[in-house]
Amino acid sequence: AQSVTQLGSHVSVSEGALVLLRCNYSSSVPPYLFWYVQYPNQGLQLLLKYTSAATLVKGINGFEAEFKKSETSFHLTKPSAHMSDAAEYFCAVRGANNLFFGTGTRLTVIP
Amino acid sequence: KAGVTQTPRYLIKTRGQQVTLSCSPISGHRSVSWYQQTPGQGLQFLFEYFSETQRNKGNFPGRFSGRQFSNSRSEMNVSTLELGDSALYLCASSLSHSTNTEAFFGQGTRLTVV
Numbered sequence: 001a002q003s004v005t006q007l008g009s010h011v012s013v014s015e016g017a018l019v020l021l022r023c024n025y026s027s028s029v030p031p032y033l034f035w036y037v038q039y040p041n042q043g044l045q046l047l048l049k050y051t052s053a054a055t056l057v058k059g060i061n062g063f064e065a066e067f068k069k070s071e072t073s074f075h076l077t078k079p080s081a082h083m084s085d086a087a088e089y090f091c092a093v094r095g096a097n098n099l100f101f102g103t104g105t106r107l108t109v110i111p
Numbered sequence: 112k113a114g115v116t117q118t119p120r121y122l123i124k125t126r127g128q129q130v131t132l133s134c135s136p137i138s139g140h141r142s143v144s145w146y147q148q149t150p151g152q153g154l155q156f157l158f159e160y161f162s163e164t165q166r167n168k169g170n171f172p173g174r175f176s177g178r179q180f181s182n183s184r185s186e187m188n189v190s191t192l193e194l195g196d197s198a199l200y201l202c203a204s205s206l207s208h209s210t211n212t213e214a215f216f217g218q219g220t221r222l223t224v225v
Contacts, residue, residue, distance in 0.1 A: 036216070042218055043117075043219045044201065044203075044216040045216070046213055046216075049213050090154065097159050098144055099144075099146075099203075102153075103153050
């Protein structure tokens, strides 16, 4: 069975600081992993996906994530936070027929 | 290319009523999935349709049902509404049901049951 765990339900960073959002996965097969972002009263927007082509995945808005099999992790990073990055972020793993989501991390950016 | 369109965006219903939500996937996408999002339970899978067939169903009561039409548009229905059904209902479309296919989400329908 597949699942993901997001460590930290709330993360606060200063504008311009590094963003690090943590995600660990559990999967009995090679995983397909995704990061989504959700702004208030909006749906989910795909930031990036890992499908085994490369361990370092670059996404939109300057985000990237690194797949580390030895650590079963897929952490999301951005070198410099912007005010517009304030949102909720979800890590997800693809199962046979659906996505399994983490509980989300709310990112606050302090000016 | 137009994204996933969900209608209506907001809905207020009374306990005991039923409701139908609509989802139009991205053109060419044949797989449609539905998710319920609540503060307490997070994002939970409801069901997935591909080529008008329900392929998988999450752990929800039979009051929740859905269907997909030949043009890939999908509807979900909730009968005998309960207060706990208040949630954001999200529809996602995918090109196929392959495991490496990304899902694109609509903006959701916010259902409030009073």
